[in-house]
Amino acid sequence: xxxxxxxxxxxxxxxxxxxxxxxxxxxxxxxxxxxxxxxxxxxxxxxxxxxxxxxxxxxxxxxxxxxxxxxxxxxxxxxxxxxxxxxxxxxxxxxxxxxxxxxxxxxxxxxxxxxxxxxxxxxxxxxxxxxxxxxxxxxxxxxxxxxxxxxxxxxxxxxxxxxxxxxxxxxxxxxxxxxxxxxxxxxxxxxxxxxxxxxxxxxxxxxxxxxxxxxxxxxxxxxxxxxxxxxxxxxxxxxxxxxxxxxxxxxxxxxxxxxxxxxxxxxxxxxxxxxxxxxxxxxxxxxxxxxxxxxxxxxxxxxxxxxxxxxxxxxxxxxxxxxxxxxxxxxxxxx
Amino acid sequence: xxxxxxxxxxxxxxxxxxxxxxxxxxxxxxxxxxxxxxxxxxxxxxxxxxxxxxxxxxxxxxxxxxxxxxxxxxxxxxxxxxxxxxxxxxxxxxxxxxxxxxxxxxxxxxxxxxxxxxxxxxxxxxxxxxxxxxxxxxxxxxxxxxxxxxxxxxxxxxxxxxxxxxxxxxxxxxxxxxxxxxxxxxxxxxxxxxxxxxxxxxxxxxxxxxxxxxxxxxxxxxxxxxxxxxxxxxxxxxxxxxxxxxxxxxxxxxxxxxxxxxxxxxxxxxxxxxxxxxxxxxxxxxxxxxxxxxxxxxxxxxxxxxxxxxxxxxxxxxxxxxxxxxxx
Numbered sequence: 262x263x264x265x266x267x268x269x270x271x272x273x274x275x276x277x278x279x280x281x282x283x284x285x286x287x288x289x290x291x292x293x294x295x296x297x298x299x300x301x302x303x304x305x306x307x308x309x310x311x312x313x314x315x316x317x318x319x320x321x322x323x324x325x326x327x328x329x330x331x332x333x334x335x336x337x338x339x340x341x342x343x344x345x346x347x348x349x350x351x352x353x354x355x356x357x358x359x360x361x362x363x364x365x366x367x368x369x370x371x372x373x374x375x376x377x378x379x380x381x382x383x384x385x386x387x388x389x390x391x392x393x394x395x396x397x398x399x400x401x402x403x404x405x406x407x408x409x410x411x412x413x414x415x416x417x418x419x420x421x422x423x424x425x426x427x428x429x430x431x432x433x434x435x436x437x438x439x440x441x442x443x444x445x446x447x448x449x450x451x452x453x454x455x456x457x458x459x460x461x462x463x464x465x466x467x468x469x470x471x472x473x474x475x476x477x478x479x480x481x482x483x484x485x486x487x488x489x490x491x492x493x494x495x496x497x498x499x500x501x502x503x504x505x506x507x508x509x510x511x512x513x514x515x516x517x518x519x520x521x522x523x524x525x526x527x528x529x530x531x532x533x534x535x536x537x538x539x540x541x542x543x544x545x546x547x548x549x550x551x552x553x554x555x556x557x558x559x560x561x562x563x564x565x566x567x568x569x570x571x572x573x574x575x576x577x578x579x580x581x582x583x584x585x586x587x588x589x590x591x592x593x594x595x596x
Numbered sequence: 597x598x599x600x601x602x603x604x605x606x607x608x609x610x611x612x613x614x615x616x617x618x619x620x621x622x623x624x625x626x627x628x629x630x631x632x633x634x635x636x637x638x639x640x641x642x643x644x645x646x647x648x649x650x651x652x653x654x655x656x657x658x659x660x661x662x663x664x665x666x667x668x669x670x671x672x673x674x675x676x677x678x679x680x681x682x683x684x685x686x687x688x689x690x691x692x693x694x695x696x697x698x699x700x701x702x703x704x705x706x707x708x709x710x711x712x713x714x715x716x717x718x719x720x721x722x723x724x725x726x727x728x729x730x731x732x733x734x735x736x737x738x739x740x741x742x743x744x745x746x747x748x749x750x751x752x753x754x755x756x757x758x759x760x761x762x763x764x765x766x767x768x769x770x771x772x773x774x775x776x777x778x779x780x781x782x783x784x785x786x787x788x789x790x791x792x793x794x795x796x797x798x799x800x801x802x803x804x805x806x807x808x809x810x811x812x813x814x815x816x817x818x819x820x821x822x823x824x825x826x827x828x829x830x831x832x833x834x835x836x837x838x839x840x841x842x843x844x845x846x847x848x849x850x851x852x853x854x855x856x857x858x859x860x861x862x863x864x865x866x867x868x869x870x871x872x873x874x875x876x877x878x879x880x881x882x883x884x885x886x887x888x889x890x891x892x893x894x895x896x897x898x899x900x901x902x903x904x905x906x907x908x909x910x911x912x913x914x915x916x917x918x919x920x921x922x923x924x
Contacts, residue, residue: 282756415903421892423870424892527757534855537854537874548763548764549763552767571754
């Protein structure tokens, strides 16, 4: 299979998954008994007013048609209501929040920088710490250092992030008064304050996620270090440092990069728990606010947006993999 | 992948397995012998058993200690609603202190909370294992369009942001639906993809094995072949996956309860206590401590035990690898 054909197959899968995810989200929330029209109708809510509200929001149509309207809205924008009273939602329209009286896309984009700041900063940190510790543990296999790192890693994997976050706030925020304990300052306002507010969330998120990367890197490295090409490299007289970094790590990195892309995709879609602990107004907080207000269009919009990020991350992984490893393109190896 | 993910995605993550575990390789020492040599894993196993006993006997334990998780004790509170006295109201009467606002005994809440955690953790894992194993067996054995459908199902499941979906479902589910059952189903149904993939792979390998071909030639039905011939050979894999999935499911319940969309009050739940502690912890940080330690303890114990079990069953891998890293 050529690379082009491989990409085409993956793109088709991507489109299919996105369609299925959006439909699932849509059907689920429309079928469930939280009725946005009922909420917007006000009191007293006469049956006529309820009908008007439903028609205005497009909820009077069958689910499949509503879903189709939603999809069309993403590309072409949407207009709610009819001649005398209309609301426009420009493309890409992910729905309209009648509770907040604003297009969902606008709401999401307003919050995205916060989540992206948390996610990207933490991701860089955990990649460096996790891979570093994993390589050290693999090279020093069987020593007390290796054992200690592995126990630290399993402890990190087991610790709930909110618990560690709260303890971090207690220690570094309240007791030592070193860092601010909550809130977000936009990068454009003050890069220093921005970073200062994010130090604690980054550290907490990164340390716990690093544990998984440490374990993955270690096992991958052990496998590579035991393989014939590493023996050859050593036999050639290369320095151990060069064997480890240039040969083994390069090959061990493939699954690590895969996991990294997937994790980043998930995190960009909302660091719900971290945002709650550190009171940061990101996508996760938006989702929780939508939950609190039973804002169904906003729930659907955020869910579909998040799913899109995850699916795109999956695609990125496949493309990078396919480019790096011809066996993947031929549909072989791992299946 | 299963619902286990980095710290953010669904609370504490459980490391998943990449390769399946086949039979009992090595065959030198019996399984329990190899496991007993790993003291870290052994300690994990002991702690898990201890938690299970406490959970099973929770009403007896609270009764014996003379505490009750549903009794309000407003005398134990100060004028602001925070526990009276230092360190969260720890006293001879309330060993772990009391809950702010209600004055419920925290020891009783933590002890009864173990039931919620283990019930949801085990229930959700059973759901994941049954769904994942059956779909994996069927896809691997029949191949063709069945396999295609299962593969696409997994694609969609992996594309769904699990925590976001769980929160949203928890938020809009009808009130009459039992909350604990909802949690078990939601967490379980988001967690079957990794076991399904591994079972599928191993079933494909076993399909052409001699004993399976012989069984088919003798006229056995597909159901007999799958559940009587193939399934027993996957037992080790399923046991390891189960052990490793439980802490992930426990963490998911705690995370959802922490966010306020899990177990509703007054049912005791560690996650919800930690969530409540957020508003109180500048005045009463001790409130956070005991539910937090209980949750951390059980997750760590399961992870340590599962890790050791995996190593004991499959000496090829000194450390677990995460399954979702593989190419698809």
